[in-house]
Amino acid sequence: MTSLLASPHELCATSADEEAFERARQPALLVELVELIETHFSLRDADWASLLSYLHQHPPVIPVLLEAPKAIRDAFGDVRPWLDLVRDPDEDWSQLFIVVPTVESALQGLERLRRFDALWFRDAAHRAEFAINVTVEHV
Amino acid sequence: MFDWEAYLLLARELIVSPAEVLAEAAWRAAASRGYYAAHHTGHHYLEENVGFERGDEGIHRAVILGLQLEMEEVAVDLERLFKNRVHADYEARTFTRGNAEYAVELAASIVDRLR
Numbered sequence: 001m002t003s004l005l006a007s008p009h010e011l012c013a014t015s016a017d018e019e020a021f022e023r024a025r026q027p028a029l030l031v032e033l034v035e036l037i038e039t040h041f042s043l044r045d046a047d048w049a050s051l052l053s054y055l056h057q058h059p060p061v062i063p064v065l066l067e068a069p070k071a072i073r074d075a076f077g078d079v080r081p082w083l084d085l086v087r088d089p090d091e092d093w094s095q096l097f098i099v100v101p102t103v104e105s106a107l108q109g110l111e112r113l114r115r116f117d118a119l120w121f122r123d124a125a126h127r128a129e130f131a132i133n134v135t136v137e138h139v
Numbered sequence: 140m141f142d143w144e145a146y147l148l149l150a151r152e153l154i155v156s157p158a159e160v161l162a163e164a165a166w167r168a169a170a171s172r173g174y175y176a177a178h179h180t181g182h183h184y185l186e187e188n189v190g191f192e193r194g195d196e197g198i199h200r201a202v203i204l205g206l207q208l209e210m211e212e213v214a215v216d217l218e219r220l221f222k223n224r225v226h227a228d229y230e231a232r233t234f235t236r237g238n239a240e241y242a243v244e245l246a247a248s249i250v251d252r253l254r
Contacts, residue, residue: 091197106240138237
């Protein structure tokens with residue numbers, strides 16, 4: 001008997017079946033993503049419509065966002081980051097940012113950001129095709 | 140020829156001891172000058188080293204994308220600085236001295252790597 005936990009590759013006979021399977025499970029991923037964002041982030045310069053539209057245009061960002069809360073907690077401790085969709089006021093482009101609030105000095109914050117880059121973000125940025133960035137903001 | 144690193148020196152001067160009534164304006168100006176020191180240094184680096192060609196995108200995006208191909212960690216930092224500068228130049232929410240200091244340190248680190 002085929003397990004319900006089998007991979008799409010085992011469940012699907014053709015690549016068209018696999019694509020249909022992946023399409024059908026997108027809503028579950030979306031629900032997981034929305035729950036994660038509500039739990040771990042605050043939307044600041046972004047609304048749900050523009051954020052979801054951005055994620056639709058840049059799907060490689062989604063798995064990185066799902067990993068981000070743990071990576072941020074490991075590097076910065078118990079903080080609640082903002083999600084900002086930064087729009088260039090002069091030029092027509094947007095970039096999604098995770099903004100980590102900090103009370104540390106500039107040098108300490110930068111040093112911590114460097115460690116975070118080395119431990120997780122450098123690789124994550126590649127996987128997200130550079131469509132997400134992480135920065136710190138002094139509060 | 141103007142040396143864009145002078146903007147970095149100006150940024151450091153602006154942070155030091157502005158009159159209290161001008162403090163936040165000085166910190167915002169420092170962050171903005173820091174960004175432009177890094178942006179122009181990056182633009183110059185691309186022109187000198189890789190025959191920089193700009194596509195349809197604006198100049199700020201073009202420099203970040205150009206650096207992404209050559210020195211991706213610098214490109215990530217320049218984009219961080221760009222975000223800080225959008226806050227400094229366009230957003231009314233409080234801009235702290237810490238944010239200005241962060242911008243200047245980040246700009247100095249970018250300029251160092253592009254020299």
